[in-house]
Amino acid sequence: ETGVTQSPTHLIKTRGQQVTLRCSSQSGHNTVSWYQQALGQGPQFIFQYYREEENGRGNFPPRFSGLQFPNYSSELNVNALELDDSALYLCASSRTSGRAGETQYFGPGTRLLVL
Amino acid sequence: GESVGLHLPTLSVQEGDNSIINCAYSNSASDYFIWYKQESGKGPQFIIDIRSNMDKRQGQRVTVLLNKTVKHLSLQIAATQPGDSAVYFCAEWQAGTALIFGKGTTLSVSS
Numbered sequence: 001e002t003g004v005t006q007s008p009t010h011l012i013k014t015r016g017q018q019v020t021l022r023c024s025s026q027s028g029h030n031t032v033s034w035y036q037q038a039l040g041q042g043p044q045f046i047f048q049y050y051r052e053e054e055n056g057r058g059n060f061p062p063r064f065s066g067l068q069f070p071n072y073s074s075e076l077n078v079n080a081l082e083l084d085d086s087a088l089y090l091c092a093s094s095r096t097s098g099r100a101g102e103t104q105y106f107g108p109g110t111r112l113l114v115l
Numbered sequence: 116g117e118s119v120g121l122h123l124p125t126l127s128v129q130e131g132d133n134s135i136i137n138c139a140y141s142n143s144a145s146d147y148f149i150w151y152k153q154e155s156g157k158g159p160q161f162i163i164d165i166r167s168n169m170d171k172r173q174g175q176r177v178t179v180l181l182n183k184t185v186k187h188l189s190l191q192i193a194a195t196q197p198g199d200s201a202v203y204f205c206a207e208w209q210a211g212t213a214l215i216f217g218k219g220t221t222l223s224v225s226s
Contacts, residue, residue: 002158033213042204042216043159056213090158092214104214106151106158 002026004093004107012113018079021110025072025093031055032074033104034066037088049074050096086114123220130226134192138205138217141186147208150179150190153219154201162190162203192222200224 003026013019025032031050035043045058049068063079072093078085088111092104128134140148146167151159163174165181165188172179178191192199202221206214 002160004158035214035216040218042206042218043214045209045213045215048213058213092158103149103161103164105161108156108158 002105002107004091004105006089006091006107006110008110009108010111010113012115013081014115015081015083017081017114018077019081019112021076021078021089021091021112023074023076023091023093023107025074025091026105027072029072029093029095029105031094031096031102032068033092033094034074034076035090035092036060036085037090037109039087043090046076081114083114086112088112124218125221125223127223127225128195130195130197130224132195134190134195134199134222134224136190136192136203136220136222138188138190139186140188140205140207142207143183143186145207148179148181148188149206149208149214150177151204151206151216152199152201153204159204195222195224197224197226 005024007022033048034046037043046060047057048055052068065077068074088109090109092106094102094104149164150162152162153159163177163179165172165179176193181188202219204216204219206216209215
């Protein structure tokens, strides 16, 4: 096990609603990254937080936002849910940011279904 | 655009055989690659990594080969076991923050 946990495991929402997903990183890891994994695809980078500030962002609209807290927990918020937001959402923690070779440890993911 | 991809979506092998999973990348500036294993219902699990200044790296039962000339890397699993059945992803580290994943190869091991 990686020591990274996520909640909830599954979630069903309707189009237009808002959702908050949670992640608890490994102790001592000050960087958390969020990924979206559509069915049958590889994970796609959403954004990364380092010491509670956004540190990089992929090709996702502003309705995807996040927070990171000092206690190694973090949140992914998605507003105005769309059907295409249905996916597995993964968080990954690492000791630091922006350095090749820094292993990212993934949680089990939250499966979101938007109806 | 530049991306990391895999040659085959599925691979079926017999228990005890060696497995080879391939990946092609297009960003010649990439200098760090990682292989992840993802079992059903779980997040990706780190297997092995390699930097661009290396051609080969070995772990326990796994070997990663990097051919920079043709921008290709492979994951070799020796003596494949049923527990190796999973989806395997190669990922490229993008300078700054992100891992860029390919689509994955599903490895099925029959006993």
